[in-house]
Amino acid sequence: xxxxxxxxxxxxxxxxxxxxxxxxxxxxxxxxxxxxxxxxxxxxxxxxxxxxxxxxxxxxxxxxxxxxxxxxxxxxxxxxxxxxxxxxxxxxxxxxxxxxxxxxxxxxxxxxxxxxxxxxxxxxxxxxxxxxxxxxxxxxxxxxxxxxxxxxxxxxxxxxxxxxxxxxxxxxxxxxxxxxxxxxxxxxxxxxxxxxxxxxxxxxxxxxxxxxxxxxxxxxxxxxxxxxxxxxxxxxxxxxxxxxxxxxxxxxxxxxxxxxxxxxxxxxxxxxxxxxxxxxxxxxxxxxxxxxxxxxxxxxxxxxxxxxxxxxxxxxxxxxxxxxxxxxxxxxxxxxxxxxxxxxxxxxxxxxxxxxxxxx
Amino acid sequence: xxxxxxxxxxxxxxxxxxxxxxxxxxxxxxxxxxxxxxxxxxxxxxxxxxxxxxxxxxxxxxxxxxxxxxxxxxxxxxxxxxxxxxxxxxxxxxxxxxxxxxxxxxxxxxxxxxxxxxxxxxxxxxxxxxxxxxxxxxxxxxxxxxxxxxxxxxxxxxxxxxxxxxxxxxxxxxxxxxxxxxxxxxxxxxxxxxx
Numbered sequence: 001x002x003x004x005x006x007x008x009x010x011x012x013x014x015x016x017x018x019x020x021x022x023x024x025x026x027x028x029x030x031x032x033x034x035x036x037x038x039x040x041x042x043x044x045x046x047x048x049x050x051x052x053x054x055x056x057x058x059x060x061x062x063x064x065x066x067x068x069x070x071x072x073x074x075x076x077x078x079x080x081x082x083x084x085x086x087x088x089x090x091x092x093x094x095x096x097x098x099x100x101x102x103x104x105x106x107x108x109x110x111x112x113x114x115x116x117x118x119x120x121x122x123x124x125x126x127x128x129x130x131x132x133x134x135x136x137x138x139x140x141x142x143x144x145x146x147x148x149x150x151x152x153x154x155x156x157x158x159x160x161x162x163x164x165x166x167x168x169x170x171x172x173x174x175x176x177x178x179x180x181x182x183x184x185x186x187x188x189x190x191x192x193x194x195x196x197x198x199x200x201x202x203x204x205x206x207x208x209x210x211x212x213x214x215x216x217x218x219x220x221x222x223x224x225x226x227x228x229x230x231x232x233x234x235x236x237x238x239x240x241x242x243x244x245x246x247x248x249x250x251x252x253x254x255x256x257x258x259x260x261x262x263x264x265x266x267x268x269x270x271x272x273x274x275x276x277x278x279x280x281x282x283x284x285x286x287x288x289x290x291x292x293x294x295x296x297x298x299x300x301x302x303x304x305x306x307x308x309x310x311x312x313x314x315x316x317x318x319x320x321x322x323x324x325x326x327x328x329x330x331x332x333x334x335x336x337x338x339x340x341x342x343x344x345x346x347x348x349x350x351x352x353x354x355x356x357x358x359x360x
Numbered sequence: 361x362x363x364x365x366x367x368x369x370x371x372x373x374x375x376x377x378x379x380x381x382x383x384x385x386x387x388x389x390x391x392x393x394x395x396x397x398x399x400x401x402x403x404x405x406x407x408x409x410x411x412x413x414x415x416x417x418x419x420x421x422x423x424x425x426x427x428x429x430x431x432x433x434x435x436x437x438x439x440x441x442x443x444x445x446x447x448x449x450x451x452x453x454x455x456x457x458x459x460x461x462x463x464x465x466x467x468x469x470x471x472x473x474x475x476x477x478x479x480x481x482x483x484x485x486x487x488x489x490x491x492x493x494x495x496x497x498x499x500x501x502x503x504x505x506x507x508x509x510x511x512x513x514x515x516x517x518x519x520x521x522x523x524x525x526x527x528x529x530x531x532x533x534x535x536x537x538x539x540x541x542x543x544x545x546x547x548x549x550x551x552x553x554x555x
Contacts, residue, residue: 059407060542063401063407063409064544064546067401067411067546068550071401073399073400073401073402073403074399074400074403075397075398075399075400076377076380076397076398077380077394077397077398079392079394081460082394082397082399082460083399084399084460085399085401085411085413085459085546085547086458086459086547086550087457087458087460088458090422090455090456090457090458091422091456091458093455093456094422094425094426094456097426098425098426164428165428165450166428168428168429169427169428169429169430173429173430178429178430178431178446179445179446181429182429182431182445182446182447182448185428185429185448185450186448189448189449189450189471190470193470193471193472194470197470266471267469267470267471268469268470268471269451269467269468269471269473270467270468270469275454275455275460278451278455279455282455
């Protein structure tokens with residue numbers, strides 16, 4: 001009894017493991033302070049003003065300074081924040097959106113597309129090394145596949161309509177003209193706003209059901225060190241999800257939750273959110289969206305062009321045994337150990353085709 | 361060419377809300393939309409001041425800069441107007457405007473706002489001057505008739521001034537000279553820059 005009770009405490013006090021607590025606590029502190037930091041960013045102007053109010057002798061100047069800093073009064077006009085004369089947050093929002101957000105997002109998107117193209121030219125697609133075995137092993141069940149494509153289609157629509165609002169004025173107005181683009185943007189905005197909540201459901205479900213095989217394991221470090229087999233001859237070990245896919249998953253947990261939370265704030269103005277809340281939600285929404293889009297471009301490249309035999313799993317639900325051994329060896333061994341038996345590729349098409357009437 | 365500006369004299373505004381009412385009546389603005397509003401600071405306390413505020417027709421208008429469909433334009437008189445045929449009701453101008461000028465007929469779920477509406481300096485919109493279409497979308501076009509905005513025209517204490525910026529500031533300068541004290545061109549630095 002005593003031994004069992006003492007063991008964890010003894011291990012915790014052990015000097016060798018103690019250092020682990022600090023990065024964990026640091027991480028926790030960062031997560032907790034993040035919303036506060038956002039608030040601080042918008043604060044300096046107000047903080048400065050209040051200090052001046054205390055020191056300054058000119059009451060009249062202080063009065064109007066407070067107005068410039070967004071002090072509220074009384075108004076007979078009903079509505080949210082109608083009693084505020086000046087709200088300065090919009091200028092921060094505008095300079096962030098028209099400045100770094102538009103600038104760096106464009107370059108990041110261009111860079112990722114360029115990098116994927118370059119990688120394709122240099123490395124070429126990763127072939128199934130030993131050739132197809134002709135034996136298939138189930139990888140994704142029907143529900144997972146339907147969910148995947150449901151989220152994928154919604155994501156593409158949301159990404160394209162979202163980017164249309166971010167860059168449409170610069171990119172699409174010269175092509176479509178003002179009225180042409182406005183007509184499209186009206187539909188784009190509605191599509192984005194009405195489909196968003198459907199995406200929320202799919203995204204949350206996906207995060208929930210795929211959590212179990214996306215927990216980090218020791219072998220992931222090896223995968224990362226060899227960049228998924230790009231460096232070095234040997235293929236690094238991987239479970240059902242490799243380290244790259246796990247990074248994507250956790251990236252989605254973070255950006256997805258940010259997109260969902262801020263998206264819902266922006267999508268339902270009927271709850272009377274303040275402008276400041278809308279402005280910051282918008283900034284976070286765009287930044288998270290661009291990170292998610294960039295990650296998904298990489299994911300789509302891998303599935304469509306980068307890795308032979310990868311897309312089949314998400315379409316038919318089954319993958320070739322040789323592909324499984326090469327890319328997800330640990331998962332393959334687990335499945336075999338569980339008693340899953342690979343089945344040969346069915347070949348009925350050859351027979352049915354002959355039976356069809358031939359046109360002469 | 362004139363450069364149209366609004367100026368509200370905080371020493372004169374008595375919070376009668378006649379400008380708000382005149383605006384609503386002249387343009388037949390729908391319920392819930394208020395192109396102009398009066399804000400009273402320190403209501404009922406020493407130092408109470410009232411300000412009538414609407415679109416200030418900024419020199420470098422933030423609404424115009426952020427509009428994703430580029431529906432804003434500035435007239436030769438420096439009046440910032442927008443095209444409701446292009447507006448998609450995204451709300452960006454409302455996020456960007458420091459004065460809370462952009463208004464929406466709706467604020468409902470799924471970001472449904474309807475076309476943005478705001479003070480036009482009584483100058484209508486891009487449709488033909490005085491047309492029925494212009495009237496239903498943007499309200500009256502007094503500027504085309506050679507008149508100034510009704511809110512300022514009927515202000516009982518002449519606290520709200522509207523017109524060419526040079527004329528407005530000259531009137532205000534004379535006032536301050538007569539009554540003493542310091543000028544308070546509220547909102548001007550924000551809307552028209554440091555000049």
